[in-house]
Amino acid sequence: MTNDTDRTRRFNQLAEAYSTDLYRYALWLCGNDALAKDLVQETFLRAWRALDNLRDIGAAKSWLITILRREYARTFERKLPKFTDVDKVVVADDVELEPDQHTERELLRKGIMKLDPKYRDPLLLQVIFGHSCAEISEQLGSSKSAVMTQLFRAREKLKAQIQKDGVTGNVHELF
Amino acid sequence: MSMSFSDFQRLIGADPWNRDPETVRARNSAPEFAQAASKAEAFERKLQSALQLRLPADLLTDIKNISHQPAQQRNWMPLALAASLLLAVGALSMVWKQSLQWNSIEAYLADHYSHDGTALLESTAEAVSEQDIIRIMVSLNASAGQQLAGLIKFIKFCPTPQGRGAHMVVSTDHGPVTIIFMPKTQVTDGERVEFDQMHAYLVALEHGSAAIIGQTSQAVESLQAVVRSSLKTGLVSA
Numbered sequence: 001m002t003n004d005t006d007r008t009r010r011f012n013q014l015a016e017a018y019s020t021d022l023y024r025y026a027l028w029l030c031g032n033d034a035l036a037k038d039l040v041q042e043t044f045l046r047a048w049r050a051l052d053n054l055r056d057i058g059a060a061k062s063w064l065i066t067i068l069r070r071e072y073a074r075t076f077e078r079k080l081p082k083f084t085d086v087d088k089v090v091v092a093d094d095v096e097l098e099p100d101q102h103t104e105r106e107l108l109r110k111g112i113m114k115l116d117p118k119y120r121d122p123l124l125l126q127v128i129f130g131h132s133c134a135e136i137s138e139q140l141g142s143s144k145s146a147v148m149t150q151l152f153r154a155r156e157k158l159k160a161q162i163q164k165d166g167v168t169g170n171v172h173e174l175f
Numbered sequence: 176m177s178m179s180f181s182d183f184q185r186l187i188g189a190d191p192w193n194r195d196p197e198t199v200r201a202r203n204s205a206p207e208f209a210q211a212a213s214k215a216e217a218f219e220r221k222l223q224s225a226l227q228l229r230l231p232a233d234l235l236t237d238i239k240n241i242s243h244q245p246a247q248q249r250n251w252m253p254l255a256l257a258a259s260l261l262l263a264v265g266a267l268s269m270v271w272k273q274s275l276q277w278n279s280i281e282a283y284l285a286d287h288y289s290h291d292g293t294a295l296l297e298s299t300a301e302a303v304s305e306q307d308i309i310r311i312m313v314s315l316n317a318s319a320g321q322q323l324a325g326l327i328k329f330i331k332f333c334p335t336p337q338g339r340g341a342h343m344v345v346s347t348d349h350g351p352v353t354i355i356f357m358p359k360t361q362v363t364d365g366e367r368v369e370f371d372q373m374h375a376y377l378v379a380l381e382h383g384s385a386a387i388i389g390q391t392s393q394a395v396e397s398l399q400a401v402v403r404s405s406l407k408t409g410l411v412s413a
Contacts, residue, residue, distance in 0.1 A: 008242040034334040108225035151189040
């Protein structure tokens, strides 16, 4: 009984610590709110079943990301999902923004959606989870130098895309 | 040897918060380095803000409720074989499926079932708790009566053509059968749909619909009366 309680407590700790970031990652990965929720639920379902295999709680984040990425690959290896309209996908947040800032953020979000997955994926791992380049290279099975190149190009492409889409002088100056 | 400006730009372009001693030295070596670093950090703050999303209100609760399920250790080999078989069947069937946006109920059912339908049938050795059934059904503004609830061996949320629904596996005398509850999807009552050597019987409910899915050898329509009488929808008016 104690083991069950301890297991549930560990699981709930993981859920509280990582569900938000995993949901954000899943949503920016697949671009579809319903599918992102399904991916995260499936990830935690698999995590719950395999929780006893997680010996080092410090490795939990990478472990969960790996489960989610495998589930995503399994789900979409035949065909990547179509991104729905970014305005429909992105959940509104509470932050009050000035009109210019709001425009910038929307351009950034659209730019992220347009990024090729090979650039978007390492960028999401870095920005959402705070992964180092070495951790990303381990997660993606690439060399560290390849990851650094992808990250650099991801930001360059993002800036270029935003400048292309941007309409105000402020946006051009900021990026 | 000091870092060139272009190398520095590439470095902070890949890793804007890099604080290695060499990077910090380069940053402090000239105003243009410091300016480039500040600009990269400003962009990064905007990027972090753009990626911020709020967790859907019910998702954490749903995740925590997973721990109410029995923790089964999976034997991965049969699942891997089943997954390989599913992929082979799926690869053939997906040739003519046009989109994940599901332009027909048939396309949705085929796509959704090929995702994990067979695996879920095989992984439901123990019944779910009544609380799980109630929780999921209530969040879909529905309820499952005793007759149906007593048959449910597995239940989870799942995507449907219009928002979330429930994926259930129920026990019958002819083996496990899948029921997909689609709270906001309209179907033609009594229509039959065939896909991937499976067939489905569609039931129009007061609000939404259900698809009873089984192998072609299973008389899925025999469950329609239970579904109609036990699956109550629209508990609370919108």
